[in-house]
Amino acid sequence: MKEIKYNVIWIDDEWTKMSAFKDECEVIHGIHLEPFTTQKSGMEELDRNLNSWDAVILDAKMFDESEDETPKLDGLRKAIRHIDQLSMKKSIPYFISTGQPDLMDNDTFSQSFGHFYVKEKDDLELIDKLKEAIDSTPRRQVQSLYSDAIEQLSKIAPDAKEAILDIFEAMHFPDMHKDFKPVLYYNQLRQILESVFRVANKVEIIPDVCIPNDVVNLNQCCHYLSGNNAKQLGIRYGAKNxxxxxxxxxxxxxxxxxxxNTNSHTVQLNEDEEKTLSEYIHTNVYNSKYLIYSLALQVCEVVMWMNRYISTHQNIEENRRMCQSIQIDTQKDETSEAHLSEGIIEPLENNLFYCRIGSNYCINANYAKRNNLIGKKVLVIEKEENKDKNTKEQFPFFATKVKQLE
Structure with a gap:
């Protein structure tokens, strides 16, 4: 069987009588036909999994909502109207294939519904036109441009490629995606990163301790892979350097x-975090579209690099031996001046993501707000090195746990 390249919804009440056509599509042309007997069931599937389907084949006279009905043109009209309404989200080519003798030479039908194909007689032409139409859609063109990255994304998670394709489609065809909202995709890029870490964990390139209770600690995974001390977990990768x-x-x-998201333990943004991100981007980013485009390209580099590394480092025992324990300092801050680990939590000017604690620490602004700590004096209990290039020069440490003092 030829590799499946096209996924097509096929609505025809007599599809069981056309097994030869279905087999030819799949075996010879790589077209998977998913049959439905009613307009309603076919359109419901299209709505549920819009990005999974490339085209629709419609019988002229079909059942509308139930197989107890008489097949007629009402179902075809509704299906076409529904597909047209979805065009704002995704352009789905559709094709009418009929075996109804009363329609074959009917000019009124042709004028009302456009070009159609006669079953058996026009099957090869239908197949050729279907593949041609799918290959010319913006999404398929983008998928072809980035085929190497899309193939790698497909390996790590079923939905990983869809977010990237959304971004690339908006980048290459901006006039067709004027409602594109970059802020909705930052979290999806984190989800792709999480999927990469889960794949790495299967062969213990990332140890199990980084995914407690099946929750990926993204921050600590990044530190571990980078050769830093994953201080919250008390581990590091290999020896120094x-x-x-x-x-x-x-x-x-x-x-x-x-x-x-500044929360290191989850990929999900709550309402406050999404609002904070939107405000941060509005205030600090010149064009959020360019930023998300560049990040999507960089995510592809991460995925492709990590997939290659994982494929060449499959020895679980060797990977497990690289996980080294480190001492976790449970005492107060190492500085001899105790007051440096104490301070009042104050908003940070021109940065909605962080608050400050004295002159050495910054802290997640949402965390401080949720715990009603703004304006309160706190003691830093746990910290990590600040990796944010925008704040690390002013604040070398990021407070991960604090205790209110007054």
């Missing part, structure tokens, strides 16, 4: 984390 990822991959990963 040993690392899994090169510096440019490290920088990309931490950039995605800092823009997508």
């Amino acid at each position: 040993e690392r899994v990822v090169p510096k440019h991959i490290q920088d990309i990963m931490f950039l995605i984390l800092s823009l997508g």
